[in-house]
Amino acid sequence: MAVLGAAVALALAIPQVAGLAEEPVAIGVLVTQSPPGSVIQGTQVLDGLNIAAAMINHRGGVLGRPLKLVVEDTSGLPEKGRSGAEKLITRDHVVAITGEHQSSVCLAEIEVVHRYGVPYVNTNCWADAVREKGYPEVFNTSPWNSLVSEAMARVIKDMGVRRIVAFAENTDYGIGQAKVLEQKLKELSPGTAFTYQVVDRTASDFTPTILPLRTNPPDMVVTILLPPAGYLLMNQLYEQGIAPAPRTWLFDGSGISDYPDFWDNVKAAGKYLISLGFYHPRMKLTPFGVQVRDAYVRQTKHEPGRLIFQAADSLLVLADALRRAGSTDHAAVIRALSTTRVLGTRGTITFTKGHGATFQQWTGIPYVVYQFTDVRQALEETRLIAGPGVALDVHRLLKP
Amino acid sequence: MLFLDLTINGLLTGTFYVLIAIGLTLVFGVLKVVNFAHGEFYMAGAYAYVLLALRAGWSPWAALGGACAAGAVLAMVTERLLMRPLYATYTTWKVPKDEYAVLVTFGLSLFLMNLATQVIGPQSYRGPSLVQIPRVDLGVALISGQRLAALGVAALVLAGTVAFIRWTPWGREIQAVAQNRFGASLAGIDTGRASLVVFALGGGLAGLAGALLAPLYQAYPQVGALPAAKAFVIVVLGGMGSVVGSIVGGLLLGVLEAWGAAYVSYAYQHVFGFLLLILVLLLRPWGLFGERAREV
Numbered sequence: 001m002a003v004l005g006a007a008v009a010l011a012l013a014i015p016q017v018a019g020l021a022e023e024p025v026a027i028g029v030l031v032t033q034s035p036p037g038s039v040i041q042g043t044q045v046l047d048g049l050n051i052a053a054a055m056i057n058h059r060g061g062v063l064g065r066p067l068k069l070v071v072e073d074t075s076g077l078p079e080k081g082r083s084g085a086e087k088l089i090t091r092d093h094v095v096a097i098t099g100e101h102q103s104s105v106c107l108a109e110i111e112v113v114h115r116y117g118v119p120y121v122n123t124n125c126w127a128d129a130v131r132e133k134g135y136p137e138v139f140n141t142s143p144w145n146s147l148v149s150e151a152m153a154r155v156i157k158d159m160g161v162r163r164i165v166a167f168a169e170n171t172d173y174g175i176g177q178a179k180v181l182e183q184k185l186k187e188l189s190p191g192t193a194f195t196y197q198v199v200d201r202t203a204s205d206f207t208p209t210i211l212p213l214r215t216n217p218p219d220m221v222v223t224i225l226l227p228p229a230g231y232l233l234m235n236q237l238y239e240q241g242i243a244p245a246p247r248t249w250l251f252d253g254s255g256i257s258d259y260p261d262f263w264d265n266v267k268a269a270g271k272y273l274i275s276l277g278f279y280h281p282r283m284k285l286t287p288f289g290v291q292v293r294d295a296y297v298r299q300t301k302h303e304p305g306r307l308i309f310q311a312a313d314s315l316l317v318l319a320d321a322l323r324r325a326g327s328t329d330h331a332a333v334i335r336a337l338s339t340t341r342v343l344g345t346r347g348t349i350t351f352t353k354g355h356g357a358t359f360q361q362w363t364g365i366p367y368v369v370y371q372f373t374d375v376r377q378a379l380e381e382t383r384l385i386a387g388p389g390v391a392l393d394v395h396r397l398l399k400p
Numbered sequence: 401m402l403f404l405d406l407t408i409n410g411l412l413t414g415t416f417y418v419l420i421a422i423g424l425t426l427v428f429g430v431l432k433v434v435n436f437a438h439g440e441f442y443m444a445g446a447y448a449y450v451l452l453a454l455r456a457g458w459s460p461w462a463a464l465g466g467a468c469a470a471g472a473v474l475a476m477v478t479e480r481l482l483m484r485p486l487y488a489t490y491t492t493w494k495v496p497k498d499e500y501a502v503l504v505t506f507g508l509s510l511f512l513m514n515l516a517t518q519v520i521g522p523q524s525y526r527g528p529s530l531v532q533i534p535r536v537d538l539g540v541a542l543i544s545g546q547r548l549a550a551l552g553v554a555a556l557v558l559a560g561t562v563a564f565i566r567w568t569p570w571g572r573e574i575q576a577v578a579q580n581r582f583g584a585s586l587a588g589i590d591t592g593r594a595s596l597v598v599f600a601l602g603g604g605l606a607g608l609a610g611a612l613l614a615p616l617y618q619a620y621p622q623v624g625a626l627p628a629a630k631a632f633v634i635v636v637l638g639g640m641g642s643v644v645g646s647i648v649g650g651l652l653l654g655v656l657e658a659w660g661a662a663y664v665s666y667a668y669q670h671v672f673g674f675l676l677l678i679l680v681l682l683l684r685p686w687g688l689f690g691e692r693a694r695e696v
Contacts, residue, residue: 208409228620265524
């Protein structure tokens with residue numbers, strides 16, 4: 001209750017201020033706004049950050065000053081992420097940086113923030129390597145590969161799947177997740193044979209690599225690719241009658257099935273897909289989460305995806321740390337971040353003091369496992385297999 | 401069984417490569433420039449197809465024509481506004497320099513990709529299928545109805561293009577300008593018109609390829625980047641400016657990639673084409689069907 005009270009104070013109860021004349025507090029935002037990176041992800045993250053910034057400013061900002069987002073486009077390229085971070089710190093004098101959503105770019109950016117000692121909140125970089133660096137400036141509200149892989153391994157173990165073939169994109173995130181999934185399956189489901197194939201994230205034709213599966217179909221295919229490659233692979237697996245099929249399950253390991261363009265791109269290939277998500281309409285939201293969702297629905301007329309909430313959480317923890325630090329000094333904000341305890345969109349956010357993959361990580365991120373049982377099915381109508389308050393029950397899965 | 405399956409799929413993919421590469425080789429043959437924005441003509445066709453079919457309610461077959469026209473119009477505008485200054489100075493026997501074209505078309509490529517992101521959005525769109533047959537079982541291979549329909553259209557259009565170049569008056573003018581632009585102009589051929597026609601033809605073919613593949617590979621801002629890279633390999637492989645060379649090169653590349661990806665490693669799928677290219681450049685630098693020299 002105390003936590004709820006603190007969060008409500010931050011998000012709701014701070015008196016409204018009509019106009020904030022003070023100089024804004026600049027928060028650097030690094031997102032993909034142009035190809036070849038994932039612009040769809042970058043757009044969602046920016047939408048979530050803007051909604052959260054508007055809400056925080058509407059309630060008085062932080063330290064009596066409004067928050068101002070200074071956006072740099074990384075194009076999803078590590079070198080542009082590195083130079084973007086450098087610009088935000090030296091030219092724009094930002095207090096902290098957030099927004100990044102692609103692991104390879106994150107890994108480049110955190111080298112810069114570590115050198116300058118600038119606080120950095122990771123919004124959606126899943127690669128464990130981002131945490132394993134152990135940089136004190138980097139805090140992670142994003143899901144991470146070990147969590148995703150362990151959750152998937154538990155489902156796979158209960159399903160009794162014997163042979164899996166995974167396709168992973170050739171990025172730090174993709175290869176990293178495939179390796180962690182392999183390791184988690186060895187621990188949790190030693191009887192499961194697992195192989196993975198690294199594929200080019202810019203490729204469009206995966207037929208040559210999936211054709212051999214027609215003569216020797218596995219029990220499950222796992223996809224670890226972001227769109228558009230993720231969509232293309234799903235379509236080609238379906239087109240070749242490989243998965244989803246009576247013999248073979250299809251499991252999305254990238255959390256792409258709540259993207260706004262998912263159904264327009266996969267159509268019949270998405271039916272029977274099993275997915276792991278970090279937001280689901282049946283997931284309990286906090287008052288802040290409800291406000292974020294409502295604001296997004298008002299703006300877009302669409303149900304939000306997980307990235308909207310992840311982005312809002314990133315900015316919320318920064319605003320909370322600034323408030324508690326009582327200053328914009330980088331070291332003070334980092335100290336405040338390390339003792340974070342704030343009610344985010346989907347639960348109480350704290351950062352562990354652990355090491356390795358859980359270094360300064362919010363480990364309590366709620367997740368759900370669900371299955372689409374129809375084409376163009378809305379997220380809220382999907383079949384929940386596991387989630388907060390829902391024990392894992394693979395018998396609820398519908399066989400293709 | 402797998403070998404035949406791979407070969408059939410490789411030939412299918414190769415046919416689509418040819419459709420993209422043939423426009424590029426025609427432009428090079430006539431203008432002696434490498435068009436780095438060719439992939440974006442493909443993108444324009446893909447977008448035109450999905451937007452006309454999904455938003456404007458056109459039938460997929462009508463949208464296919466619209467996409468072809470969109471690619472052609474974009475190419476014509478490019479030729480008139482950006483390429484004319486290049487060959488306005490082609491009034492000597494010397495082979496023109498094409499640095500200008502490289503910079504302009506490279507810039508145009510980046511501009512069009514970013515324009516599509518800003519105007520249409522970053523999300524990908526999947527176009528509707530031309531035929532509503534999910535899969536066709538050929539015994540040795542399972543192929544989607546869309547792939548087969550696209551193959552049929554592509555084969556017809558390619559045959560038509562070859563016939564147009566060989567046997568029509570405009571095609572002969574293009575051949576003459578390709579042999580020697582200045583000489584052709586002295587013979588009374590309107591070289592400006594030949595350039596416009598060849599650019600429109602190349603853009604139209606790229607737009608058509610984008611539309612045929614939009615139900616399979618979707619439409620998104622950077623969708624043309626990889627096909628364009630493949631087209632460059634094919635054009636050099638087959639011999640720059642050679643239509644027959646592009647056809648053979650495209651089919652060869654499609655099959656080689658399919659075999660290599662399945663029997664060696666998918667991770668090196670794109671490497672096989674470049675290895676073949678290096679081999680050809682070492683042993684036969686003018687390409688499989690290219691000319692050793694072009695001098696007057």
